Amino acid sequence: MTGALSHATVVAAFGRECLARLDSGELLRCQVRGRDLQAVCGDRVQLARSSADQGVVEAIGPRTNEFSRAVQFRRKVLAANLSQLVILIACEPSFSDELICRMLVVAEHAGLPAVLVLNKVDLVEQRAHALAMLTPFRGLGYPLVELAGKIDIEPLRPYLKGFRSLFTGQSGMGKSTLVKALVPDAEVRIREISAFLDAGKQSTTASKLYALSPGTEIIDSPGVAEFGLAGMDYLNIAAGFREFTPLRGACRFQNCRHLIEPGCALQEAAGRGAIHPRRFALYQRIVLAEEAAGGRR
Numbered sequence: 001m002t003g004a005l006s007h008a009t010v011v012a013a014f015g016r017e018c019l020a021r022l023d024s025g026e027l028l029r030c031q032v033r034g035r036d037l038q039a040v041c042g043d044r045v046q047l048a049r050s051s052a053d054q055g056v057v058e059a060i061g062p063r064t065n066e067f068s069r070a071v072q073f074r075r076k077v078l079a080a081n082l083s084q085l086v087i088l089i090a091c092e093p094s095f096s097d098e099l100i101c102r103m104l105v106v107a108e109h110a111g112l113p114a115v116l117v118l119n120k121v122d123l124v125e126q127r128a129h130a131l132a133m134l135t136p137f138r139g140l141g142y143p144l145v146e147l148a149g150k151i152d153i154e155p156l157r158p159y160l161k162g163f164r165s166l167f168t169g170q171s172g173m174g175k176s177t178l179v180k181a182l183v184p185d186a187e188v189r190i191r192e193i194s195a196f197l198d199a200g201k202q203s204t205t206a207s208k209l210y211a212l213s214p215g216t217e218i219i220d221s222p223g224v225a226e227f228g229l230a231g232m233d234y235l236n237i238a239a240g241f242r243e244f245t246p247l248r249g250a251c252r253f254q255n256c257r258h259l260i261e262p263g264c265a266l267q268e269a270a271g272r273g274a275i276h277p278r279r280f281a282l283y284q285r286i287v288l289a290e291e292a293a294g295g296r297r
Contacts, residue, residue: 005058010043011209012193018057019196020047021209028055029196040066041207041219042080042164065110067166069102070228079166079207079219085112086159086218088169088178089134090119091126095170097133101282102227103168104142105240115143115159119174122148136276140243149174153181164217166207171223179220183210230294234258234287238266241283243275259284 008020008028018039020030030047032039033056039045044061066080085107089095100116107114116137121127127146134144147155156178167175180186193208207221229237234257238244244266252263258280261267270280 005046005048006055008045008047008055009209010039010041010045012196012206013039013041013043014197014206017196018043018045019193020045020055020057027192027196028053030055030057032057038077040077040080041209041221042082044081065112067106067110067112067168069106069224070230075230078168078221079209082110082112082164082166082219084160084163084165085110085114086117086165086167087114088117088119088167088173088175089130090173091123091130092120093172095130095133095173097136097278098282098285099170099224099227100137101241101279102229102286105229105232105237105286106227108240108242109236115145115165117145117147117156117178119147119149119178121146122151136278136282149177149181153178156182160212160216160218162215164209164219166219166221168221169223170225173223175220175223179210179218182212182218184212228293229286229290232290234291237283237287237290241279243279244283247275257287259287 006022008022010018011021012019016032018030018032020028022028028047028049037057037060039057039060043063045057046059047055047057049055063080065082066077067082067085068075068077085103087100087103089100104114116134118130143159145156145159147153167179169175183189189210197206207219209217209219211217238258247265247269250265253261256264258264258266266275266280269275270277
């Protein structure tokens with residue numbers, strides 16, 4: 001009935017428009033009413049149907065969490081109401097361990113468990129180098145799943161079951177191949193969302209939600225080359241490194257930034273290997289980069 005309010009989940013959004021999936025499974029193209037409302041992938045919304053295949057979003061429900069990054073000094077929310085982050089990396093091309101750290105910082109603040117997925121492990125020589133780069137993340141509680149996405153994605157399925165997982169990572173890691181292998185009737189369902197996004201620039205800059213089975217969903221987000229943490233100071237960034245937690249408050253100075261200050265408990269721990277030196281070096285690099293970027297704003 002036209003005008004009656006219905007509940008739905010946003011499966012793609014761009015600007016003032018979104019594609020919403022009614023609880024019945026029907027897809028509606030919707031306008032978002034009011035300048036104060038901004039719908040993102042994963043939002044629960046209330047909408048009113050305005051025609052057979054269109055509607056208007058009247059309200060957005062409270063978010064349990066959101067995953068965002070800074071883009072050109074502005075915060076961009078990639079998705080909301082998540083239960084897990086999946087960071088995709090590959091044996092080839094090379095990946096940035098700093099980018100992984102930045103994403104994990106945001107995941108920690110959002111209260112999201114994270115899984116690292118190493119793709120293209122059939123490239124045997126490159127695999128050894130990739131695993132060596134991932135050594136600093138061992139023992140931190142982040143599962144590492146190895147697979148060759150073009151051959152067999154089954155090792156990943158148990159880690160997705162029962163979660164709404166946001167897939168993220170650099171471009172070229174094989175994310176599109178994994179998504180198409182995971183999504184039932186992939187071509188049809190991906191075509192539906194791509195048609196809404198007009199298959200142009202929006203298709204590569206918008207997140208898209210797909211249901212794999214009841215209670216299991218994935219959100220495919222755009223590949224990233226950088227991942228800003230605008231608005232986070234050294235305290236926020238340090239809180240996103242979970243191995244720092246036992247040493248919180250142990251430095252000589254209360255306002256220690258863990259850079260060059262004397263009596264820094266984290267520097268001492270990194271020196272003796274209790275904190276992996278590479279992870280600690282990445283923390284310092286991220287803090288300095290974000291402080292420099294803040295000074296330019």
